[in-house]
Amino acid sequence: MTNPLQHTYWFIPPITDLEATILGQPDLIQGLNWSRPSYGHPEVSVALHVLDVLKNIDNLVLSKEDKYRLRLAAITHDSFKYKEYKLEENHRHGKLARKFLSQFTDDALLLDLVEWHDEAYLAWQIAFRHNNTIRANRKINQLLQIFGSDIGLFQQFFICDSATGDKHKHPVEWFTKIVTSERFTQLNK
Numbered sequence: 001m002t003n004p005l006q007h008t009y010w011f012i013p014p015i016t017d018l019e020a021t022i023l024g025q026p027d028l029i030q031g032l033n034w035s036r037p038s039y040g041h042p043e044v045s046v047a048l049h050v051l052d053v054l055k056n057i058d059n060l061v062l063s064k065e066d067k068y069r070l071r072l073a074a075i076t077h078d079s080f081k082y083k084e085y086k087l088e089e090n091h092r093h094g095k096l097a098r099k100f101l102s103q104f105t106d107d108a109l110l111l112d113l114v115e116w117h118d119e120a121y122l123a124w125q126i127a128f129r130h131n132n133t134i135r136a137n138r139k140i141n142q143l144l145q146i147f148g149s150d151i152g153l154f155q156q157f158f159i160c161d162s163a164t165g166d167k168h169k170h171p172v173e174w175f176t177k178i179v180t181s182e183r184f185t186q187l188n189k
Contacts, residue, residue, distance in 0.1 A: 011047050012054070012075065016068060022075060022104055031079030046078050049164055053077075056160035070157055073113040076101050077161065094118060109150055113157055119143055120158050124171035140178055151179055 012032070014020035022028060032047040053074040057067060080096035098115035105111070119139055127136035147154045155176065162172045 012050060015071070018104060019071065019075065022072070022101070025100075027100060028076065028079050031082050034082035036081070046081065049078060050074055052164035053160050056163050060156060060160070062156070066153055066156075069107065069110045069113070070153070070160065072101065072105070072110055073117065073157055074160070077114050077117045092118075109147075109153065112146055113154060116143060116146060116154070117157060117161060120154075120175040121162070121171045124174050127174070128170070140175075155179055 012023060014023050032050065033045055035045045054071060057070045057074060060067065060070070062070070076097045078093060078097075080093045080100065083096050084093040094115045094117055098111050101114055102111055120143060123136045123139035123143075126139065127133050143154065144151060158175060159172055162169070
């Protein structure tokens with residue numbers, strides 16, 4: 001009998017050939033089946049979180065290309081947390097996911113989304129939990145430089161990723177306020 005955990009198709013049905021290829025990779029399968037419940041991620045496995053993010057993406061009105069891009073980001077974005085816990089701080093799961101995904105695509109925007117997906121939340125933590133708005137602003141400015149006019153797609157992914165588990169809305173509201181502010185508008189002209 002085949003172990004259903006050897007393949008993720010039973011759990012996350014692919015909608016493109018690229019998704020099917022990626023979902024069949026042993027490293028990704030191991031990551032999707034991994035679990036370490038934490039604040040914001042009470043799910044039994046990364047795969048359950050990914051399913052929630054995919055449902056949120058399905059509700060967005062986006063171009064087909066951007067929807068496919070966000071789906072690939074969702075499938076891979078947290079799938080390398082299992083490796084992150086074994087490595088040094090500079091090997092964050094977003095970087096590991098980017099390295100994995102770069103074997104299958106050269107889409108720079110998608111790769112950036114995967115690598116930097118947690119940075120808006122981390123900036124919020126720095127500002128509000130560590131009371132360091134200067135450092136938080138540096139992080140936000142870095143995101144603005146990386147994504148430029150595509151910051152809206154990053155924001156959409158941040159919203160979809162944050163509307164899961166027991167995450168609260170404050171980081172998303174804070175980031176949305178920044179990217180829709182006059183200061184942001186001036187920076188992108």
